[in-house]
Amino acid sequence: MKKERQSMLTQRVQDNPFLTDEELSEIFSVSIPTIRLDRLELGIPELRERIKNVAAENHSKVKSLHSREIIGELLDISLNKKAISMLETDNSMVFEKTKIVRGNFIYSLAESIAIAVIDAQVALVGVANIKYKIPVYAGSKLIARAEVRRIKENNFMVWVKITEKQMEVFRGKFILVAIK
């Protein structure tokens, strides 16, 4: 039974490296310490490590930015189509008074993925229409999804939606220009 679970666990994590130990414990109806033990025995690194590995792989696909210029961890990317990144917000990003994450950090996450998704050596934002829908606090995990909606010669229209726990907190439409 343990063997069976461990083989399924390996498969599951391969399919979706972003499953938390908690989610895995629910899938297999075992405790979180059991999942941790399984991971140890199977040599599956913890979530944070898995995210880093995936991000490093994805970084190498990006043309328009150097990897250290990308804001957040790049979870998935398909050039000129779509990309997903993640940013964990912390106390250095918030307004002192309200502890709400400053808009410019959210904007930077969105702008960064909008540029990264473009299949060009250089891509610059020309226009952006953005909307902050729900305030975000330190400690939240923001998932940014970029989708290239239109390509016309050197012009790209990219939509970026940022969610926290499935709730949309931000959306933006970016018009970018690729420069040769």
Next chain:
Amino acid sequence: MKKERQSMLTQRVQDNPFLTDEELSEIFSVSIPTIRLDRLELGIPELRERIKNVAAENHSKVKSLHSREIIGELLDISLNKKAISMLETDNSMVFEKTKIVRGNFIYSLAESIAIAVIDAQVALVGVANIKYKIPVYAGSKLIARAEVRRIKENNFMVWVKITEKQMEVFRGKFILVAIK
């Protein structure tokens, strides 16, 4: 003649603390070293110091942000009306490949002044429509001017224009919400 010039120079700098030594030398048709000597004798600090002094005075007028949360030097502010700030861009702000200043630094300057100008303890950006008009390089001095165009209950519409050497490089319309 020297006395007369020095008395006029004091007046000029009081009226406009942002005059450079070069500009002053043109105004009085003397060399830049002469202006420097005049300043030394009159105890008028150099431009950078004068900007810092003005910025510190202005910081204390801002309600919606702590002074260290303001991006750039705050050159002038009149709450719920208008504000001016300045940012000197440097190499830490540019894309490696092109040396063009990253959009998010320009956005942050604009967002910061749009929030600072609001006469409220807390102001959050809801919507922003922005346009980058000309690429900016490291070492440029960006002047951001915010103007409150409409106030309707807790909603504020603020226009921000950023120029470099009189050229408009960015403009944005921000809709902010003040929270009590």
